[in-house]
Amino acid sequence: MNTATEGAALWLAVAALGAWHGLNPAMGWPLAVANGLMAHRAAALFGTLLPLAAGHLMAMAVVLLPFAAASGLLAWQQPIRIGAGLLVAAFGAWRLVNRRHPRCLARVRPTQVALWSFLMATAHGAGLMLLPFALGLCMPAAQAPLPAAAGIAAAAAVAAVHTGAMFAAGLGAAWAVYRWLGLGTLSRSWMDLDAVWGASLVLAGAASVGMAL
Template sequence: MTTFWPWLSLAGLGAFHGVNPAMGWLFAVALGLHRQSRRVVWLSLIPIVIGHALSVATVLAVVVAFGSTLDPSAFRVGAAILILGVAAYMALYGHRHRVRVGMTTGLAGLALWSFLMATSHGAGLMLVPAVLSLCVADHAGELVMASSLPVSLAAVAVHSGAMLIVTAVLSLAVFTWFDLAILRSAWINFDRLWTLALGVTGVALLIQ
């Protein structure tokens, strides 16, 4: 059970990213409606997930690289401070500082947008507690990271897979039965939810 919950949290965060229109499905629907093609909606999912996965993988690569050289407590506190810093930035400026990519961009531009959006939102940072609990062991004050690379790759796969499923379902549902006008009457401020989630994660790392 102790190893089940981190995987569940990785999938849950992927699902949350999939629900968030800022992470991709809004672009997929917009491109599909612009070109009047369901196939475009399907194709848009590929660069969206690739860009997001690359952003998350980059963060986890840094965790693996530095996690093996730092004291466990110092590394955890450093990660918590970084996460809280991103949460503070999102609370102050997140809604005003956006990645500017047009709604008629191509697939390459969509991948770049997805990568930058996930990075600016601190998406990879949210996975750090779960990945640390899976691949970091504290034995006599030393970090054991022998299985960190395969675990990190698996974490990216689980997270990205959950995001892909949710993004695909939402994109196709909105494209088929609704249109972008639904957002005017059914909108949730995901930026605030995401900022709150970052803050909770940072505090949890500090008091762990």
């Protein structure tokens, strides 16, 4: 795979993962719908989605920026990407076996939406899922290693694109339920996505390893 093709594939993966995170109810869009319905205005829906996206962005940045800043490791980009992919797959396998959520999430007050989003994304390994693909953009194999500042800028762009896709997908799902379907649809058709999420982590890890080889 040439550099341009790999770069396009990695950016597509970053955006697709963002959309998947946004559609996943565990990332919070049902909370936005509930707030919108209780307030009887769409502004409450947007007002909830924005801090949800901000918390998600922080969770991505906490994972991505330290790796991007480690300029001394860029020469080892392929082993790092492979190791990160294997770590993602292992975490996904663990999530398939253990689906319990940390108790600390239940202690976050309803008004602390951004903090809740940050903790939920971290607990689900959302940033970890994105890491191998982001490393491919921050540590290009076919080019000279990026300076630390350039790597950080690339990681910030990855987090922003990913969160933008997450926000757009979550907004689409929330608006459809708020405007047309109603929360009753969720109670009638709710499905436990923990198994799907764990499987997607395994697949994302495997895909990132394949792209790094």
